[in-house]
Amino acid sequence: xKIIILGAGQVGGSVAExxxxxxxxxxxxxxxxxxxxxxxxxxxxxxxxxxxAHPSVLAEAxxxxxxxxxxxxxxxxxxxxxxxxxxxMFNIPRRVARVRATDFLNDERLLGAEGxxxxxxxxxxxxxxxxxxxxxxxxxxxxxxxFADGVVSLVAVRAYRGGPMVxxxxxxxxxxxxxxxTRIVAIFRRNHPxxxxxxxxxxxxxxxxxxxxxRDIRKVMRELRRMDRPVRRxxxxxxxxxxxxxxxxxxxxxxxxxxxxxxxxxxxxxxRVHEALVLNGDATDEELLVQEGIGDMDLFVAVTNNDxxxxxxxxxxxxxxxxxxxxxxxxxxxxxxxxxxxxxxxISPAQATxxxxxxxxxxxxxxAVHSLRRGAAEALEAVVHGDRxxxxxxxxxxxxxxxxxxxxxxxxxxxxxxLMAHHDTVIEAEDHVIVFVADKKTLPRVEKLxxxxxxxx
Amino acid sequence: xxxxxxxxxxxxxxxxxxVSSKKRLFEQIGLLFENNHGLARNxxxxxxxxxxxxxxxxxxQEVAIPHGRIKGLKEALGAFVRLEQPVPFDAPDGxxxxxxxxxxVPEQATEKHLQILSELAQMFSDRALRxxxxxxxxxxxxxxxxxxxxxDVPGQRRAVA
Numbered sequence: 001x002k003i004i005i006l007g008a009g010q011v012g013g014s015v016a017e018x019x020x021x022x023x024x025x026x027x028x029x030x031x032x033x034x035x036x037x038x039x040x041x042x043x044x045x046x047x048x049x050x051x052x053a054h055p056s057v058l059a060e061a062x063x064x065x066x067x068x069x070x071x072x073x074x075x076x077x078x079x080x081x082x083x084x085x086x087x088x089m090f091n092i093p094r095r096v097a098r099v100r101a102t103d104f105l106n107d108e109r110l111l112g113a114e115g116x117x118x119x120x121x122x123x124x125x126x127x128x129x130x131x132x133x134x135x136x137x138x139x140x141x142x143x144x145x146x147f148a149d150g151v152v153s154l155v156a157v158r159a160y161r162g163g164p165m166v167x168x169x170x171x172x173x174x175x176x177x178x179x180x181x182t183r184i185v186a187i188f189r190r191n192h193p194x195x196x197x198x199x200x201x202x203x204x205x206x207x208x209x210x211x212x213x214x215r216d217i218r219k220v221m222r223e224l225r226r227m228d229r230p231v232r233r234x235x236x237x238x239x240x241x242x243x244x245x246x247x248x249x250x251x252x253x254x255x256x257x258x259x260x261x262x263x264x265x266x267x268x269x270x271x272r273v274h275e276a277l278v279l280n281g282d283a284t285d286e287e288l289l290v291q292e293g294i295g296d297m298d299l300f301v302a303v304t305n306n307d308x309x310x311x312x313x314x315x316x317x318x319x320x321x322x323x324x325x326x327x328x329x330x331x332x333x334x335x336x337x338x339x340x341x342x343x344x345x346x347i348s349p350a351q352a353t354x355x356x357x358x359x360x361x362x363x364x365x366x367x368a369v370h371s372l373r374r375g376a377a378e379a380l381e382a383v384v385h386g387d388r389x390x391x392x393x394x395x396x397x398x399x400x401x402x403x404x405x406x407x408x409x410x411x412x413x414x415x416x417x418x419l420m421a422h423h424d425t426v427i428e429a430e431d432h433v434i435v436f437v438a439d440k441k442t443l444p445r446v447e448k449l450x451x452x453x454x455x456x457x
Numbered sequence: 458x459x460x461x462x463x464x465x466x467x468x469x470x471x472x473x474x475x476v477s478s479k480k481r482l483f484e485q486i487g488l489l490f491e492n493n494h495g496l497a498r499n500x501x502x503x504x505x506x507x508x509x510x511x512x513x514x515x516x517x518q519e520v521a522i523p524h525g526r527i528k529g530l531k532e533a534l535g536a537f538v539r540l541e542q543p544v545p546f547d548a549p550d551g552x553x554x555x556x557x558x559x560x561x562v563p564e565q566a567t568e569k570h571l572q573i574l575s576e577l578a579q580m581f582s583d584r585a586l587r588x589x590x591x592x593x594x595x596x597x598x599x600x601x602x603x604x605x606x607x608x609d610v611p612g613q614r615r616a617v618a
Binding site: 453 | 478479480484499502503512514566571
């Protein structure tokens, strides 16, 4: 596929990185040559320097032949204009834009066919806010991801010493509680994937991924590990875009404090939140943290725009007694260093938001993608089309499907029904199938499975 | 007369079209159906692209049969394009595509339309015919090749291509 990415920042860079390895033809456009050079040194792609919304720049980037435009520059306006120009002048069939300002999202006509012609708008701040809110709702989880419009969830939990599942085979988790149906789709042990069968023993520190109907998630987690105390008190470091969204999303149900160093920003924030307490100060200031009762916090979330500050304030908060700390970390190498150490959860914004884009790039009718394990693994939801002749899946039992190693069919959503996939589950047309892919390299084969044959009409 | 022959007017055969991508090809095809049959080019374009997303219509051996449903269309329509340079098509054999038969069908596709696709697959499985198509000197002779081609009657043995 020929893809043009506008903007070589955090999002653009990681999108390029995750797509370039898959035999796509990528061109990245940015106004800043050093940024492009840095990207080109690392990845096999083409770059064009210039203003992303200019027709001449788009033409130079190959807009005439492009299948997909991903507009993720810093500027909403540039992204919107680029989509319109891509649609009108270059007829690029699919267009995705990052749109931060909610103002643009309030009226559907604005992005629709009569407006800027954006097929999909992504607001990374909103995606991240939802991601963190989920972690607060499920404090036992490392990750909680939705499929099939929220009907099915994938949760990652760490197996702790003394937890109910450690030392037991996978199959016992089902027999423990027959009223709930769940499926362990993957286990990561010392950073390597294991494809579990019923006999696999769960070890201490395993990262266990399981799928279940969303309404059963709490029950499933209770089987997997002791429940934590529910979260009541939350401290947020950073009152920027994400901090503000988080405070507003959480303030009704939790006691929320926000620390923001910029005085003017504090005043603005205070006017926009209702219950949350806004504090002016530095989140790495030990005295301030203690004074504001850091030792009583169930959760400390650092979401400033500075990686180092987020890391340091989290380490400090943990030392001072905060129960769980979550840091937003842009730099990939930092995420790898810190996850599962002192910092309970390190979130990479790019990783958390890239899924929505990937769903547009995957071949076949893929409706949702979540990138996992720093991009090494992926969970995706795809719709099965065709009949026994034109589909490789329709009419087949799960056990008879030729899946690449490390790939597991976890669940099937059929109409309103959620079915956990068992060896004898038969796939039907229009099923939404949720697949866990432990090794990204096998994705092309998984995509092939979901593609219909030539004779599908 | 084969089903394929019935839906291919001679004006819908384009020879040695020069395009740089699948996208450009579908634009040209949209234009052809707009000029020859009054269909909106973007409707044709979108329909072909949407179908392609569910799985490539590349057959292998440099052949593709892109198709799509068109709202309001009464009868199936075809077009044949031979490209000057092959374009990438995500075909099963990984080869770019040079011979393209486009099929548009009404929104309510029927058994007959599936039969047309089967005929096309059968026609293009004939290596000798493919070579003749590649070598044909003009649109007229290409149109003749397709319109005189006869499908096998089911159950009848055919010579190995």
